[in-house]
Amino acid sequence: MRExxxxxxxxxxxxxxxxxxxGDLLDKDILRISSKDLSQRMGITASQIRQDLNHFGCFxxxxxxxxxxLLYQEVQHILGLDxxxxxxxxxxxxxxxxxxxxxxxxxxGFVFTAAFDNSPDVIGKTVNGINVYDxxxxxxxxxxxxxxxxxxxxxxxAVQDIAxxxxxxxxxxxxxxxxxxxxxxxxxxxxxxxxxxSLMTLSYKINExxxxxxxxxxxW
Amino acid sequence: MRExxxxxxxxxxxxxxxxxxxGDLLDKDILRISSKDLSQRMGITASQIRQDLNHFGCFxxxxxxxxxxLLYQEVQHILGLDxxxxxxxxxxxxxxxxxxxxxxxxxxGFVFTAAFDNSPDVIGKTVNGINVYDxxxxxxxxxxxxxxxxxxxxxxxAVQDIAxxxxxxxxxxxxxxxxxxxxxxxxxxxxxxxxxxSLMTLSYKINExxxxxxxxxxxW
Numbered sequence: 445m446r447e448x449x450x451x452x453x454x455x456x457x458x459x460x461x462x463x464x465x466x467g468d469l470l471d472k473d474i475l476r477i478s479s480k481d482l483s484q485r486m487g488i489t490a491s492q493i494r495q496d497l498n499h500f501g502c503f504x505x506x507x508x509x510x511x512x513x514l515l516y517q518e519v520q521h522i523l524g525l526d527x528x529x530x531x532x533x534x535x536x537x538x539x540x541x542x543x544x545x546x547x548x549x550x551x552x553g554f555v556f557t558a559a560f561d562n563s564p565d566v567i568g569k570t571v572n573g574i575n576v577y578d579x580x581x582x583x584x585x586x587x588x589x590x591x592x593x594x595x596x597x598x599x600x601x602a603v604q605d606i607a608x609x610x611x612x613x614x615x616x617x618x619x620x621x622x623x624x625x626x627x628x629x630x631x632x633x634x635x636x637x638x639x640x641x642s643l644m645t646l647s648y649k650i651n652e653x654x655x656x657x658x659x660x661x662x663x664w
Numbered sequence: 665m666r667e668x669x670x671x672x673x674x675x676x677x678x679x680x681x682x683x684x685x686x687g688d689l690l691d692k693d694i695l696r697i698s699s700k701d702l703s704q705r706m707g708i709t710a711s712q713i714r715q716d717l718n719h720f721g722c723f724x725x726x727x728x729x730x731x732x733x734l735l736y737q738e739v740q741h742i743l744g745l746d747x748x749x750x751x752x753x754x755x756x757x758x759x760x761x762x763x764x765x766x767x768x769x770x771x772x773g774f775v776f777t778a779a780f781d782n783s784p785d786v787i788g789k790t791v792n793g794i795n796v797y798d799x800x801x802x803x804x805x806x807x808x809x810x811x812x813x814x815x816x817x818x819x820x821x822a823v824q825d826i827a828x829x830x831x832x833x834x835x836x837x838x839x840x841x842x843x844x845x846x847x848x849x850x851x852x853x854x855x856x857x858x859x860x861x862s863l864m865t866l867s868y869k870i871n872e873x874x875x876x877x878x879x880x881x882x883x884w
Binding site for chain 2: 451456457459460461463464486487522523524525529538539541542543545546548549552554592593616617619623625633635637638639640641642643644645646647648649650651652
């Protein structure tokens with residue numbers, strides 16, 4: 445891999461998918477696979493696979509294919525999944541509580557260590573074994589505990605302030621479930637999950653043919 | 665817009681964001697905006713905005729800018745948001761129940777009309793006012809009721825079968841919350857929401873500098 449060369453977000457977005465497929469192969473005791481076989485399983489071209497993986501080094505061998513276990517471990521390392529990440533939940537409502545209860549995250553090394561809310565109804569309670577604290581104490585918690593990621597499940601009008609608070613306190617990764625775009629320093633990593641946008645994309649695709657057929661009127 | 669020309673998914677993914685920003689402008693009674701102002705608010709270039717919107721027609725006017733309300737209505741129409749979508753939930757566990765309880769979807773015209781599960785614990789109950797039926801009856805329900813979208817919140821080993829069942833029964837849109845890639849006919853629209861992938865992307869970005877610095881060993 446060329447030192448310091450940025451990987452395109454398109455490639456990065458595909459890596460978790462490689463990771464899943466390679467994990468499935470290992471579960472089936474398939475220890476070696478050609479880029480052709482892998483491409484057929486994943487529905488992307490073999491050359492695409494070679495290009496993607498070459499960003500990170502040379503994993504394939506002519507006539508042998510890929511060593512599934514080594515490639516799995518390498519993608520795992522590339523994705524930073526060979527370590528544990530501590531996550532705090534901000535906003536312990538229904539949605540936030542579902543996140544904390546999702547065992548898939550823990551299995552991948554993403555562990556919720558605390559939750560915060562401003563509602564007396566939930567402060568002091570526990571969700572899936574983690575404590576829900578008063579959000580007023582969040583800065584203090586972050587200063588005393590190692591936290592990698594803050595999952596923000598708060599109302600739109602509160603999300604920018606809380607994002608600033610947790611990142612000012614030292615958190616580098618923000619998992620944003622609000623629709624708002626966050627204004628944060630360059631060195632902060634933000635991953636947005638926007639379910640309503642996802643639905644809108646779905647409705648667009650459902651109507652696409654009709655939309656593309658119809659002539660759009662000039663609104664002027 | 666050139667008749668029948670496919671719009672790139674990158675553009676489509678930006679449309680909900682335009683829709684949100686234009687809606688915010690309307691809420692603030694801002695009825696007219698230059699592509700420059702809009703680009704500063706959205707953090708994308710003015711030429712990008714013009715390119716995106718030109719896919720769908722000519723919305724801007726030199727020296728005047730964009731008519732916010734007309735553009736909002738047009739993007740709404742392009743996204744297919746000027747009609748109602750009936751959604752059924754398959755898998756009425758914690759996560760599925762949170763989806764049904766999300767008022768944002770209803771506000772956008774995405775209305776859950778029924779839920780299905782295979783667990784006696786939830787069959788016959790109601791979630792946010794909608795009934796949870798035995799999944800064994802889902803084909804019959806779809807044949808008797810208009811359903812646009814099926815939200816699939818079922819275990820990985822069940823998702824392909826249930827996706828085939830609901831699409832065979834006539835549903836055109838699938839909102840897939842499982843990690844599995846679905847094998848469905850060409851005319852079926854699938855939108856995947858993969859929270860664990862989103863976390864993996866976040867962990868990659870958190871480690872990116874270190875990952876790009878380190879020389880990847882040749883595993884052969």
